[in-house]
Amino acid sequence: MTWVNFFGNALDPKVGGIAFFGIFLSLAVFLIGQYLFKISNGFFLFQPLFVGMVLGIFILWLLAKWFGVSLPTFYMSAYKPGGDILFWFLNPATIAFAIPLYRRNDVVKKFWLEIVLSLIVGMVISLFVIYYVSKGLGLNNKMIASMLPQAATTAIAMPISGATGGIPAVTAMACIINAVLIYALADVLIKVFRLNSDPVGAGLGLGTAGHTVGSAKAVQLGSIQGAMASIAVVVISIVVDIVVPPFAHMMGLF
Amino acid sequence: MASNQATKTEGTEHEAAPILxxxxxxxxxxxxxxxxxxxxxxxxxxxxxVIGLALMYVLLASHIIKLYQVEKMADFLISLIAFLFVPSGIQMANSLNVFTDDGALTGVMLIVTIILATIILLVVISYTTAGFMAISRKVFHKSTDVQ
Structure with a gap:
């Protein structure tokens, strides 16, 4: 275990985590992703976030094997202390989306009723579609309940999932995969489903499906998309809070 | 574009506030x-x-906080979002077992469902919005042009 200690030991409360390795690894794999994305002329599988995630897990897996410990143990002791520091910055980064939202306050004032109605009705339709798709793919009730609240931000989706008979860890995983997918595939999906003709709809969709990462993508597409994705992040979380528990109850999931 | 210019002039009235x-x-x-x-x-x-985002918006909308006091920091943080999500992605190393616990087939189906759910959410929400916009336009004769 001494070599593992070299990477920081969060498991021993007296030593505490050493954060340098986690921060270094996160930056290194993300920059490798950016480099690959650049030299492949923007191939979607080389999106920096996706490369960073896969490469990061692979490197941790290799090192865990090298030191003869399990992957979760090595993750907890070596990566998590640094990862948690970076993770914290998602808090201020989330509230930063109030700024692109306020910049297009004209659109918010004009369409607030359409926005709120679209998110509520769209969410209910999505819940039905997701329910029947998961049922069709043969998932059990526990897994289906874990799939329903994934449009909300992780901090809301996890407790709702637990309260409706789902597995919070699966829901958290779904939220992460949502964000990674939307960041990688947004351009393709927008083209295929012709979402660009309606910037308000595209923005709300990106914020709902991709959380804050989807909003960052939407900001790149345009100021209206960015503002709409920002408002979607807040409103859809509240909608999930209100709509998912009765829906799960109605479908007999708990 | 008018409002864009409006925010620009609002921004240039003041230098950006010091970063601290x-x-x-x-x-x-x-x-x-x-x-x-x-x-x-x-x-x-x-x-x-989530409360913070709403609170920040309310403070901006009520002009208690001005754009030049937060703009630079916000643009910087938003440009970092994809990177800040790397630890969340790597965090999956800790719970990869949820995909294998109920057998490999369930795991694959779970991933397929998540991929489909992502696309469903994006498309359904976007199309629903387009629908409501069309209702506003055709039934209530409200202009839905935005730039």
Missing amino acids: QQMCIFASVLFVSSLISPLFPKSFPVPTP
Whole structure:
């Protein structure tokens, strides 16, 4: 275990985590992703976030094997202390989306009723579609309940999932995969489903499906998309809070 | 574009506020939000950053905080979002077992469902919005042009 200690030991409360390795690894794999994305002329599988995630897990897996410990143990002791520091910055980064939202306050004032109605009705339709798709793919009730609240931000989706008979860890995983997918595939999906003709709809969709990462993508597409994705992040979380528990109850999931 | 220019001029009236002041505004909004968050009941969780986003918007809309006081910090943080999500992605190393616990087939189906759910959410929400916009336009004769 001494070599593992070299990477920081969060498991021993007296030593505490050493954060340098986690921060270094996160930056290194993300920059490798950016480099690959650049030299492949923007191939979607080389999106920096996706490369960073896969490469990061692979490197941790290799090192865990090298030191003869399990992957979760090595993750907890070596990566998590640094990862948690970076993770914290998602808090201020989330509230930063109030700024692109306020910049297009004209659109918010004009369409607030359409926005709120679209998110509520769209969410209910999505819940039905997701329910029947998961049922069709043969998932059990526990897994289906874990799939329903994934449009909300992780901090809301996890407790709702637990309260409706789902597995919070699966829901958290779904939220992460949502964000990674939307960041990688947004351009393709927008083209295929012709979402660009309606910037308000595209923005709300990106914020709902991709959380804050989807909003960052939407900001790149345009100021209206960015503002709409920002408002979607807040409103859809509240909608999930209100709509998912009765829906799960109605479908007999708990 | 008119409003874009309006915000531009609003921004150029003042130099951007010093970065420590901008950080302090972000920190205070987060701190106040973290005090509000526990007031919500357990069955209706509203986490700190969601309250913070709403609070920051209200402060901007009521002109208590001006754009030049937060703009630079916000643009910087938003440009970092994809990177800040790397630890969440790598965090999956800790719980990869949820995909294998109920057998490999369930795991694959779970991933397929998540991929489909992502696309469903994007498309259904976007099309629903387009529908409501069409209703506003055709039934209530409201202009839905935005630039």
